[in-house]
Amino acid sequence: MQHLEKPRVRPYLVADQVRGEPSSFEISDLLRLSPAVMRVTALDLEIMKRMEGKQSIAELQDSLKPMLGGGTVSPEYFTKLLAMLEECLFLDSPNWQSAISSPVRPPSCIGCYDADPKNLTEQIESYYLHKNGPGVPKARATDHRMDAVLAPHIDYARGGWNFAHAFGQIYENTTASLFVIVATSHYSPKRFTLTRKSFGTPLGEVPVDNAFCDRLEAVYGSGLYDDELRAHFPEHSIELEVVFLQHLLGPNRPFRIVPLLVGSMDDMLQDAADTSVPADVARMVKALRQAKEATNEPVCFVISGDLAHIGPKFGDKAGLPDDFLSHSQDQDLNLLAAAATGSSQGYRQILATEKDARRICGFPPTWLTLQVLGQCTGKLLRYDQYVNPRGSESVSFAAMAFQTRGR
Known part of the structure; x- marks a missing residue:
């Protein structure tokens, strides 16, 4: 799917640190279009911040190497993270565009x-x-x-x-x-x-x-x-x-x-x-x-x-x-x-x-x-x-x- 080639995290999301767990965060939707609350790691959150629709997965991997001391994040890791984001309606995707362009405001x-x-x-x-x-x-x-x-x-x-x-x-x-x-x-x-x-x-x-x-x-x-x-x-x-x-x-x-x-x-x-x-x-x-x-x-x-x-x-x-x-x-x-x-x-x-x-x-x-x-x-x-x-x-x-x- 085209939107996954250079993924972009959609706007109107908020990340809250999990109490007592400085490396864990919960992502939720300010618009309440998605009821999902997605729990992520600090690394996941950093990857999401870099998903601006400008870089491919390979380019995102390269951009993370300095932070990881030369290490890398596997393609499988990206695939799993993207699947979670897609399921939660947290990516700028056809489903997201359909939701915000609908002529009907859903109940919140x-x-x-x-x-x-x-x-x-x-x-x-x-x-x-x-x-x-x-x-x-x-x-x-x-x-x-x-x-x-x-x-x-x-x-x-x-x-x-x-x-x-x-x-x-x-x-x-x-x-x-x-x-x-x-x-x-x-x-x-x-x-x-x-x-x-x-x-x-x-x-x-x-x-x-x-x-x-x-x-x-x-x-x-x-x-x-x-x-x-x-x-x-x-x-x-x-x-x-x-x-x-x-x-x-x-x-x-x-x-x-x-x-x-x-x-x-x-x-x-x-x-x-x-x-x-x-x-x-x-x-x-x-x-x-x-x-x-x-x-x-x-x-x-x-x-x-x-x-x-x-x-x-x-x-x-x-x-x-x-x-x-x-x-x-x-x-x-x-x-x-x-x-x-x-x-x-x-x-x-x-x-x-x-x-x-x-x-x-x-x-x-x-x-x-x-x-x-x-x-x-x-x-x-x-x-x-x-x-x-x-x-x-x-x-x-x-x-x-x-x-x-x-x-």
């Missing part, structure tokens, strides 16, 4: 939810019926009375009922078939990243609204796909919302999404007195507004964002004493109250004043969507504060519904 969160469609359906239904859930959604909406929801993206085990509060409102209060999912980006340094790949889950495939994406690009400009693979393939913040939409709307109400990941906006939280908006952020606000206005059907925004991330796991040295948890909850509720008035500036001001000390990962998508909606009001549906029993971490999250004033 199996385990958070069940891979079997029937079991997954029952799993989602259980969150509506949970003691903290909203109950089974009532009558399906006959008109568009709601413009956005805030939903968490914490794993379902810790917050599935909170998702249910948000998505129950979608069933009852909007006829939209187009959902702009504005979600926290956890893996890419880029501010904004789109994908045009459909989202695949055990419940089927959900297409992207390409026309809406075209309108976004026309106003925002280029660069929205520069880090598409790293941003979207391993990301959970859109996929977990898509699964709830699929369960909620089912095959009888086809829908499309616009999957927009939003990266850090820490530069907007450095000075509480500074209300300026970076040029790229202002362009995205304008692009989303104009794309929405040019859409001849109801549009519902889904804000995917959690609230505080506190405790030793996130760098807080004081642990999680009760007064710290209580203060964090008070600040969360202040944030949500600001959001409920539609005040993106008030929301930002609270976080800038505390220098985002509690790591509100939902700030970028929430602030952005509030800006796009303009004058709106919100209703808090459910607030939760998860605390790890061992005291290592606490993550808070909420469900809200928004409508523009005058609707």
Whole structure:
């Protein structure tokens, strides 16, 4: 096979040293396209670093001789290593190219939810019926009375009922078939990243609204796909919302999404007195507004964002004493109250004043969507504060519904 003549290790792999074994490493896939974890030696890792698609096996053997004191690595050794890399999808090969060029983004969160469609359906239904859930959604909406929801993206085990509060409102209060999912980006340094790949889950495939994406690009400009693979393939913040939409709307109400990941906006939280908006952020606000206005059907925004991330796991040295948890909850509720008035500036001001000390990962998508909606009001549906029993971490999250004033 041609790709084995001058082998190249593909990008987006990470090597972690095995604890207590300085000469052993585990290779894994940052994109989560491959579930494999490949254990290698220090020599294997050195060979992999040299596999850049420029040298044949014989040339690689020669390049290793100085490091090995004139010794060599046998062709059989290379054959075995290449076979392992190929099996794990760690080579730049036809299989790898096929995976990244597929029009469908495969699920990356199996385990958070069940891979079997029937079991997954029952799993989602259980969150509506949970003691903290909203109950089974009532009558399906006959008109568009709601413009956005805030939903968490914490794993379902810790917050599935909170998702249910948000998505129950979608069933009852909007006829939209187009959902702009504005979600926290956890893996890419880029501010904004789109994908045009459909989202695949055990419940089927959900297409992207390409026309809406075209309108976004026309106003925002280029660069929205520069880090598409790293941003979207391993990301959970859109996929977990898509699964709830699929369960909620089912095959009888086809829908499309616009999957927009939003990266850090820490530069907007450095000075509480500074209300300026970076040029790229202002362009995205304008692009989303104009794309929405040019859409001849109801549009519902889904804000995917959690609230505080506190405790030793996130760098807080004081642990999680009760007064710290209580203060964090008070600040969360202040944030949500600001959001409920539609005040993106008030929301930002609270976080800038505390220098985002509690790591509100939902700030970028929430602030952005509030800006796009303009004058709106919100209703808090459910607030939760998860605390790890061992005291290592606490993550808070909420469900809200928004409508523009005058609707």
